[in-house]
Amino acid sequence: MRRTLTTTFLAVTAAVALTACTASGQQDEEFISAEENTTSARTPAGADDGDDEIEVTLVDAENKQVGTAWVEDDDGAVQVEVAAGGLPPGFHGFHFHTVGECAADSADPTDPAKVGDFLSAGGHVGGDMSDHGAHPGDLPSLLVDSSGSVDVTVRTDGVTVEELLDDDGTALMIHADRDNFAHVPERYAPSGPDEQTLKTGDAGDRIVCGVLAQ
Ligand SMILES: [Cu+2]
Known part of the structure; x- marks a missing residue:
């Protein structure tokens, strides 16, 4: 589909x-x-057509296309343009997730007891290397305007296009909530943020997903 x-x-x-x-x-x-x-x-999405831009179809949990992203190498870094509509206004967490599979109501590959929309995409790229906010797959948050649209270009040198196009691909994910990047002041959490915050930034449900694959 x-x-x-x-x-x-x-x-x-x-x-x-x-x-x-x-x-x-x-x-x-x-x-x-x-x-x-x-x-x-x-x-195949991203097939070599003379340039290295990978076009990513962004779908919601009903598998309806809500936008498109274009991912390309930028001198060893990764540039992502995302254009989408029909989204809830405000900030949304935005990340690369480890598995290029966007299945609604699916199991988390690292914890199959957990089931939810797009959990098939696994956690953040490089999620086992550091805390959230420094994950290689972390991206600047998306700001959706009052009409529900977003069209921005972001760049990260935390990953390469080659790493994104590994054997199981990668998913580009938009979350329901704001991302706190695990930045929680000590006055709120004297012993530091909990495991969930350090892993996810509390960006909430996964509402839009797109597959990057060879
Ligand atoms: Cu995410």
Whole structure:
């Protein structure tokens, strides 16, 4: 289902771009051939099409597309543009998660007793290397405007595109809540934040997910 959505989106995008550059008399013919080519040649998201940009379809828990992200190498760092709509206004936690699988109502691979939307994507990339706020997969939070839209570009040198495209892929995740980056002042937590906060930043449920895969 996800694959079909991505393919259709790519086909339309390519066809529109091609049509714009084509003499008017040939538009219909070019549209058809562009669609056929795209469908067969660009099935895998991120397939090499001459540039290294990976297009990521962002879906909600009903598997409805709510946006698109574009991930690319930026001189050894990773640049992510995300454009989405229909989201709750305000700040939302935004991270790379370890497994490129966005299944609603799924089990957490590290703790199968836990089931919820997009738990199949596992924890934050590099979550076992440090506390949250310094995870390699941590990203700047998204600020969704009052209309429910967001269109921002962020950059991190905590990971490389190659690491994101490992065997099990990676998921790009938007959470329901604000991310506190495990930054909890001592007056609230004299012995430091608890394990949950150190792991997740209390960003809450997972509401939008997108797969990065080879
Ligand atoms: Cu996350």
